[in-house]
Amino acid sequence: MDARQLEYFVAIVDNDGFGRAAQKLHIAQPSLSQAVAGLERELGVRLFHRIGRGAVLSDAGKELIGPAREVLRDLRTARATMDSLKGVQRGRVELVTMPSPGIEPLSTLTRLFARQHPGVIVGADAAFTPEEVVQKVRDGACELGLVGAPGSVLAPGVDVLPLESQNFVVVGADDAGFPEEDPVPRAALAGARLIASPPGSQMRRIVDEMLASGEDLEIVAEVAHRTSILPLVLQGVGLAVLPSAWAPLARRAGARAARIDPPSQLHVSLVSRSAPLTPAAQAFLAVARSYAPVDYLEQTT
The missing domain is CATH 3.40.190.10 (Periplasmic binding protein-like II)
Incomplete structure (x- = not known):
């Protein structure tokens, strides 16, 4: 088993099938299928049930997805840690946001972060409820999440930084x-x-x-x-x-x-994984800690 096989496996899950995963990975679909088939042979289990042109996770696949995400996250952390010896100059921050926090404070946080770390990409996934955001962060699909809720966010397995109301x-x-x-x-x-x-x-x-x-x-x-x-x-x-x-x-x-x-x-908070974060995510969190709330109704431009 190698990191490439796990990356392909997770991509199929995240993109709801082999076709879209192959497009996302910029590889031919037969090559993707062959790599996953090799992983299944090595593990001795089926990870997907092929149904027509689709693919549904088997019970074994459901058990593997969490550990696979952790392995890939740890590898990214290791690479990013080496990069951090030179300062956070490149990499990617994976976060998830609800719609309204995705306008603000995400826009301001991204602007401030990009000024300090212009070589780091900010990737923003979408969620529609606080529970979805927390789940994605807790599962390791994203390192950070912006939540808008009626009150304070209390969730085990994540750290919470209140940002604004x-x-x-x-x-x-x-x-x-x-x-x-x-x-x-x-x-x-x-x-x-x-x-x-x-x-x-x-x-x-x-x-x-x-x-x-x-x-x-x-x-x-x-x-x-x-x-x-x-x-x-x-x-x-x-x-x-x-x-x-x-x-x-x-x-x-x-x-x-x-x-x-x-x-x-609407109370807006930034949630983060309690596990060690990549240097890029740590840098984004540092920007968020220095964020000063504003009165949006007083803004005219």
Whole structure:
């Protein structure tokens, strides 16, 4: 068994099949299949069940994926440690982020990090719940994760660095019945047409709280992809409740944004593996520790 075989095995899992994994690895699919078949022969077990053109992890494959990630992570750490003797000049930071923290503070953290370590790539995976972020970090798929949650993140197996609290705001176009008050009382949204995320998110919980209190609101669009919300707002489809990280972007695009009263906040934290981090991840964490929160509603550019 060698590192290349384990890298191929993990790539198939992460890319949901041999075809996409081969494209990601920039190798021919027959070569990938041959390498995995060799690993299976060496281990004496099947790692995948081939179903048509797809592949599903066998029980043995499920048992191998965790140790395989750890081995590859340790190899990257070893290489990066040698690089660190010359300073963190190259490498890659693997992190995972929820949608709103993926706008801010990720943009600012990446800008600050890139200034200090221009040769290091920041790779950002996506997740939609705090539990997904923590799981990816704990399993070793990523070293760092940005979480947005109603309160503090408490999870065994990861370290937590609180970064900032973002007020929720109402965002809308001028011609979409945007309230004149600032901050906007929730009662002032009576009769509003809202663009909402699906049930389960904190944004949706705020909308559901207003509905439960008897506010006359109409959900006109339910959007799973957060990146679709602002374009719908700009088209005048309706108003949206979003974390304040969206406010500068919304205003630059021509929309309005104001705090909601009574306030509600999204608490953003950076979680990291409790196991030793690569030098590149340690450097990113150092940047995060020096991060100074800002009031996004005060930003105009």
